[in-house]
Amino acid sequence: MLLSKMLVPTLREVPKDAEITSHILMYRAGLIRKLGSGLYTFLPMGLRTLHKVINIIREEMNNSGALELLPPILIPAEYWKESGRYDLMGKEMFRLKDRHEADMVLGPTHEEVFTSVVRENVRSYRDLPLNLYQINTKFRDEIRPRFGVMRCREFIMKDAYSFDIDEAGLDKHYEIMRVTYRRIFKRCGLEVVPVLADTGNMGGSASEEFMVPSTVGEEEIIKCPKCDYVANVELAKSHYEFKEENIQPLPIEEVHTPNAKTIEELVKFFNTTPDHFIKSIVYVADGIPIMVVIRGDFEINETKLKNLIKANNLELADEETILKVTNAPVGFASPIGLKVKIIADESVVVMKNAISGANKKDYHLKNICYSRDFKADLIGDIRKVKSGESCPKCKATLESYRGIEVGHIFKLGYKYTNSMNVKVLGKDGKEFTPIMGCYGIGVGRTMASVIEQNNDEDGIIWPITIAPFHIIIVPINMQDEKLVKTAFEIYERLSERYEVLIDDRDERPGVKFKDADLIGIPIRITVGKTFHETESLELKVRRKKDKILVKLKELDKKIEEIYNEEKRLYEV
RNA sequence: CGGGUCAUAGCGCAGUUUGGUAGCGCGCCUGGUUCGGGACCAGGAGGCCCCGGGUUCAAGUCCCGGUGACCCGACCA
Missing domain, CATH: 3.30.930.10 (Bira Bifunctional Protein; Domain 2)
Known part of the structure; x- marks a missing residue:
């Protein structure tokens, strides 16, 4: 080409x-x-x-x-209606109608x-x-x-x-x-x-x-x-033993907490650590609001949650819903006294004297104890695993x-x-x-x-198996008849066995080299001054730094060698 | 859908504050000189300044309303 x-x-x-x-x-x-x-x-x-x-x-x-x-x-929509996914797929699916007003997908x-x-x-x-x-x-x-x-x-x-x-x-x-x-x-x-x-x-x-x-x-x-x-991470588990703390349950207590809504702010306010909090989050699952609780230092894994409650659709509740469910603006929710279903992570079930919202603006509750103060309708592992936790199989420290x-x-x-x-x-x-x-x-x-895996500052480095061409021939000067003639002879010959590109544009060498590197053709043959000097061509493999000189007579053999070497890298 | 940013030549951008003849770099075209890592000189082409409305003698610039794109969060190969 x-x-x-x-x-x-x-x-x-x-x-x-x-x-x-x-x-x-x-x-x-x-x-x-x-x-x-x-x-x-x-x-x-x-x-x-x-x-x-x-x-x-x-x-x-x-x-x-x-x-x-x-x-x-x-696809006619009837197939999707049959499987039940016509309604489940949501906005992600492109839908249209044909001229007879029939639903299509x-x-x-x-x-x-x-x-x-x-x-x-x-x-x-x-x-x-x-x-x-x-x-x-x-x-x-x-x-x-x-x-x-x-x-x-x-x-x-x-x-x-x-x-x-x-x-x-x-x-x-x-x-x-x-x-x-x-x-x-x-x-x-x-x-x-x-x-x-x-x-x-x-x-x-x-x-x-x-x-x-x-x-x-x-x-x-x-x-x-x-x-x-x-x-x-969506389904990753970690090894964690939640043990009930051996402390005396204290009576529940309302605390005025102006301007403290996030766990971070509350940690400062109460001068304690995040694991003493119950994070209470309102979700809407298939249209129905639910309260989800987890220990303050953990995050909710929405995939696990979705699977646990068998919901098709799960999203965070908007402010209006939160107000309706908790009687308070965002930041003061807790599971206590709510009418909606409560889903708890297993981390919460053992908690005593914990802190959470009071379902009242600018107030939080202290000394909440699970079971005594509230109970979940459903308990399970809905934690998002973080690096640093223990492997569920061998207890080693997990990485992410x-x-x-x-x-x-x-x-x-x-x-x-x-x-x-x-x-x-x-x-x-x-x-x-x-x-x-x-x-x-x-x-x-x-x-x-x-x-993403194969590039450098000059451009793409294609594996030879999927490179757009195997070889690019670069005649250094299109005005130099001898070089052009040789380049085209090589091009014709190699094209019988390989996919060869020849840069026949009347561009300066720098432009040609830059483009060849950018596009990432695995093997480059330069026909330039070394040909005038010693009848030799310069070979450069894109993924390697060095250039080698080859006599015209030995070119085909050398190319075959390099080609096979490159191919071998990707053999199974 | 929520939050943020943006829209001017093929690409990257300036010009908008303070309204007054549309600019720069790269690329592109022509001629010449060059020719081993994105050359140089000279000349040139290329614009519904996202769209619609308004204010004004005058709008890329100000006002209103759209549209599109990008980035941050919820979907997935």
Whole structure:
């Protein structure tokens, strides 16, 4: 490919709305352009890499025995109504009407569609197991699109749905996908960590996320340095023994606390420590206000809370609701004497002589004792685990770091096959319901994550497996006929075996080098003064510092060597 | 949806305070000189100053109302 014929609008300056490295570099290297919030065009150079990632995913999925199909992304709402998710999905799902006023959906995920394919077409257990997948566009009206291609409203995802006769079959599929995912990410040059994850509103039992450790990651991961415990903070547990304090319960007492609302202010006011407080927070769960209490030095993990109370929708109450529930403005709530349901973290149940709000403006209560003064309707672990706490498995000190979720695998169970009434005839002549798993990879996000992990101050350093081109040839001066002729001869010859780009633009060498580095082509061949001097070419591997000189005669051999060496890095 | 910031040439920005002919750097086009890490000289093209209304002799600038984008919190590949 001639670079002069390609559309690669590289930028010297950083676009102002690009925040993180991958976004900046994708924009600067001319891989993507923004069309609207969370909507991106992949330009030719970017699309080449995207296709390579897709091809790796496709190869590995096919090798795993999965079957690719291509369903529509415009989906009649009836499928969503059937599964019950038409109402549950909320504003995140793009909804529209066709000319007949029929409700339609732009698919944010495809459980319903794949389940219906199986329902309509699989009659016998002999057709199972099946693992069906697509590499297709997804639509999600994200609350806040962010970080370029990392979190968009329209994006490409590989999603697979497995259907098995029984749980053992599902376990097998799940395990195959775990291995397949590791292979995919390895081949893309991406280091990932599998992490225990919450099953969210997808339903189901086991679930793992594939995380790329990164400071710009939107997920928090809790990890044990001693044993193998690694979990998303959403479901991470810690070892904690809550023992009832051996102190004399004192009579409850109202204290005037003007201008003290936050735990921090109250700690000063009462001259004590946060663990003597009961943090009382009003939430609205599926439209109903509830009071949630936790020890003052802990934070509420909303995912755990949501799971405990089996809510679909959970949000912090607004000021008006708080006033209605507690008779007081924000900052003075407590569970005492409330009419709403009370949910308590297990940390609260052992507390004595604790401090919390008085449900009265500018007043707090002292010496609150659980059981004596109030009781919870539901008790459970709803704490957000912090680094420094103890591992639930081995009690070592937990650490936390951030990660980008590039893949997710679930054991879905019977949620969709039940709700959508999938029946298959078994060996015994009786109908049964297949069990499902689902497995997703964000394609654009994977690509961006690779850049997050592979870059330097000059630009992207693509792994050769997904680089838009393997080799870039740089003739140093387009006015120098000898150099140009040689460069094109090399270009023609190498193009038979590799994907080669030649920078035939009439630009100065500096510009060409800068662009080559920015775009991140793994191997660079410079045809310049060393050719005039000694008939040799300069080879530079993008990820290495040094440059090597090679005689024209030995070029092909040397290139093959380097190419194989680069490829070997990403072999599985 | 709440809180904050912003919208002027392809990109990055100044000009808005105090209303008076639309600017700078980079990029782009033409010619020339250059040619191993984002060259130099000369000339040039490119603007509904986000949109709509208002005030005024006069609005990029002041007022009102929209729209869009970005950042911080709740969703997820």
